[in-house]
């Protein structure tokens with residue numbers, strides 16, 4: 012559990028309440044650098060009285076944890092205030108308030124923006140208290156409020172033997188995940204998560220509360236299926252068509268530490284040929300030249316979920332096993348949600364940089380040689396550097412690139428770098444690591460499609476709009492111009508109006 016959700020879920024002393032703010036918060040925190048009194052009335056008091064949720068300001072209990080983004084690179088950007096909204100009406104009031112008093116604003120759901128983009132020095136409009144979920148047994152549509160995190164989505168689905176394409180990190184916000192697409196083990200059988208979105212509610216820059224679907228506000232609905240969080244408004248609910256959850260799956264966690272140069276091509280070839288019933292993440296851990304000299308090497312950490320038996324999975328992976336047996340191996344049939352607990356990845360916030368690329372076809376020997384060369388030249392940090400492959404395709408490729416705003420179709424792999432570092436890693440070392448990552452990325456780019464996944468936002472990309480949206484960019488820009496010409500919703504890589 013993240014520190015902020017701990018505070019909010021505790022219901023204890025750390026929990027900010029509206030009453031606490033109104034009674035003591037203003038006096039304790041003062042009016043703040045950005046606030047001050049306007050026309051004799053404190054604007055923060057106006058906001059606090061205008062919404063049903065609490066408003067938290069610097070100095071209030073819980074403020075520091077609430078302000079913190081998951082990517083600590085952005086942790087120094089602190090909001091002048093946080094509106095913890097309980098409803099779409101609260102969100103509309105908060106947007107109107109920020110515009111009236113000329114505060115920049117930002118939406119925050121799970122706070123896991125990979126580039127730390129859900130931060131502001133103005134008003135943070137946080138949906139975390141909007142945690143309602145509902146399930147329509149007839150249509151099998153799950154409706155979740157704008158602040159539900161993955162863990163809440165899993166719970167709602169599990170109770171109804173349903174599933175969608177979902178990730179593995181329980182604290183990622185469903186809002187950011189769905190708005191940017193949403194990828195995971197089920198991508199090959201169910202498509203991108205936003206493909207299953209049937210409706211959403213959004214509060215626009217004008218404070219309008221709109222329902223989006225194929226029938227209502229179609230353009231904006233199209234944009235919210237992959238256009239990325241933070242661009243068009245604040246979404247306060249999502250309705251998703253679910254699929255029946257399989258009763259049993261085979262879950263695998265395997266680690267190879269030997270004969271990597273031969274295991275890796277054998278494994279990637281086997282995964283390329285594998286049936287869509289297999290969802291996989293294959294992660295390579297980088298080593299420093301010093302570790303290499305001591306006898307360590309790049310390791311392969313494989314996670315797989317097969318709608319099939321352990322024997323079938325072993326058959327699929329036989330070419331890799333023929334080169335070397337994994338040093339650690341679990342292949343086990345289990346219930347679907349037991350498997351999701353087995354795969355669950357919850358890591359503490361840290362400073363990190365993601366980069367990513369899509370690939371078509373089998374991964375070539377030249378591409379594998381290049382990645383191993385770079386993975387063995389990691390400068391090193393106190394945490395890790397990893398390169399992961401998600402096998403994509405299947406149902407995700409059955410949707411045309413222009414059908415929704417999620418343009419990345421026609422690929423077979425998504426490749427993502429995770430470079431993490433901590434406080435103890437000095438500035439120079441971090442710069443050296445970022446330069447290594449950049450050179451590594453450049454070396455892999457010729458083998459890939461020039462597209463990046465907008466949910467693993469990469470602040471170092473220069474042509475980010477084209478990489479995130481390709482041919483869908485002009486339509487996204489026209490929609491932005493129609494709903495938010497003044498760029499009320501803005502962040503460093505926001506879609507500009509046109």
Ligand SMILES: Cc1cc2nc3c(=O)[nH]c(=O)nc-3n(C[C@H](O)[C@H](O)[C@H](O)COP(=O)(O)OP(=O)(O)OC[C@H]3O[C@@H](n4cnc5c(N)ncnc54)[C@H](O)[C@@H]3O)c2cc1C
Nearest residue numbers: 120121122123124129178184187188193194240241245246
């Ligand atoms: C540890 C980790 C694991 C991840 N795993 C996966 C994975 O398996 N699959 C995958 O597809 N992605 C994954 N992601 C990427 C993740 O989907 C995106 O980072 C996503 O944007 C995070 O959403 P959030 O609500 O938590 O983030 P936030 O930081 O709250 O928001 C992200 C962006 O959306 C905006 N926003 C927030 N709330 C709203 C709202 N209600 N309406 C409109 N805009 C809003 C913010 O302003 C910001 O621009 C992972 C990220 C991390 C850090």
